[in-house]
Amino acid sequence: MASNALELDDLTVTYISRTRRVAAVRNVNLTVKHHEIVGLVGESGSGKSTLAFAVMRLLTNAQVTGRVSVGGQDILSLDPEALRRFRWNTISMAFQSAMNALNPVMPVWRQIADTLKYHQPHLSDAEVRQRIKELADLVRIDPARLQSYPHELSGGMRQRVVIAIAIALHPSVVIMDEPTTALDVVVQRSLLENITAIQEQTGFSIIFISHDLSLVTELADRIAIMYAGRIVELTPAATAVQPDTRHHPYTQGLLAAIPRLSDETVVIRGIPGNPPDMAHLPSGCPFAPRCPQRMDRCQDEEPALRAAEIGQIACHLFD
Template sequence: MPHNHNALRRPVLEIEDLSVGYETPNSLVHAVSDVNLTVHEQEILGLVGESGSGKSTLAFAVMRLLKGDAVVTKGRVRVAGQDVYALTPAELRSFRWKKMSMVFQSAMNALNPVMTVETQIVDTLLAHQPDWSRERALARARELLELVRIDAKHLKSYPHELSGGMRQRVVIAIAIALQPDLVIMDEPTTALDVVVQRSILDEIREIQQREKFAILFISHDFSLVAELASRVAIMYAGRIVEVTDSETLADGYRHHPYTEGLIRAIPHLTAEQVVIEGIPGNPPNLMELPSGCAFHPRCPYATEECRQARPPQYPSEHGLIECHLFKPQREAQHV
């Protein structure tokens, strides 16, 4: 079983009890609450959630790139065994990208419009390997472009001369330039059309197998993540409500009510009649979270207990679930 298989692998990313809040004039609004998550070496872990569920905030917190009013209020982040928040700024500058890197959500804007692709790749290499010669960095830049299937002549191109898919590939090339252990991909294909999206996903998988890094793949596209990742974490209102093996998503395994809703919302190409079921209601406002389980107002199974007490994490057949329905004795009644 893949879940047990992971136990043999070294963890690359360990998130423990992480909470991230945004300071507002009146209060601290938590975008990420009590998150526990582990990504093992060479694993692709998918992180799924609606807009505003805290996925990107979590990614920025792992990278220690939170800006402005966002602060980590508790918890720890370890990458390759190193506590990211224990590093000095200088150590952080060299640690980031060598051990962990990130492909931004709006990769279209992640490239500097006034600099050539070459400069932006070579800068990255030389920032971490100051003893490298320009020629060596240039040779590596060429190699990286070929790895993402872009002709090396585009080294001299400016971002506005490239298509969206090519720009995204350049950003991926920059992300893997220093062979990190972990690459966070924050909605890397969202801005692209389906055809380009498909070919980039195939490339990501291929490069990942060749270069052997782990990926935390963030997306709101449930079916895409289910296909790419070996394990999937589902995020709702800043909390990880379920972690499960991705093959359990297709069959009749029991899931968190929110996950079930997401599964029902996937359109099936081969179905005769397309009936897409949505989840009733809207994601909650993080400023006024519902009491108890944040999902209870939208949950068809909600009980009085759900309204009052926040559920703890229970082990499920293939991972963890944060839901009162999965309390061991109840489970016995249901099954």
């Protein structure tokens, strides 16, 4: 068994169209260990989904460079047939919008069955039925509900179906892209708890993508903070919210935006300003225009991700 479940080396993704180039993911290095949950956190547009799609090799209009290795297998070099065997069996993804991920005119049990049969054609009908029953148990859906069409299910149920499809073939890595974002808080909590239980039981690794840092700290072992296509901080989840830990100024902004239950009056402070236009990145640190701690050198020198006291941080304050 390879030492890490997933390794990204210098992963760079550039969307290319006739009129412009967007460097949506830039020089990302990340390892995910076996059984580890890594939270990938950043504002909308920071490149989280692009990273996920690149790892799954689902991008068609983009240039992808660097190395993506899953269980020791270099997946950027796989031919289409090898990729078909590999995708879903070894690494899978639960997509951001369950409504778009599911076929509206097909009962959900058939969508699970089709995934199983497409990726493991040797399975008998009885084996497929058995596996669907196991999956329904894992994601806590009454098997009878699987006769429904997607629109007949609640948002939380649909997301459970999407997760069932993602884990159907026992992958070693599952990427979950904002799986709980569209759900209300109670449903969100129950789904998170379900994901944790399934992961403990089956042991796969997870990249859990979210724009919500407080949610991710509850679930993840480590957190990767993304800004303007780069990972700007890698930190253990256990210390992320401790007040005496030093963080990247962007992470500090995200932490300050988390309301604390102990506060009598909850003041939610967002980070002023907007993320940069990824088609026209400024020189220097991309966070500089919004950074309360910027220095002269931040305007023209982009900081690299380096080992910090805890984890890794890309900021000149930590050089």
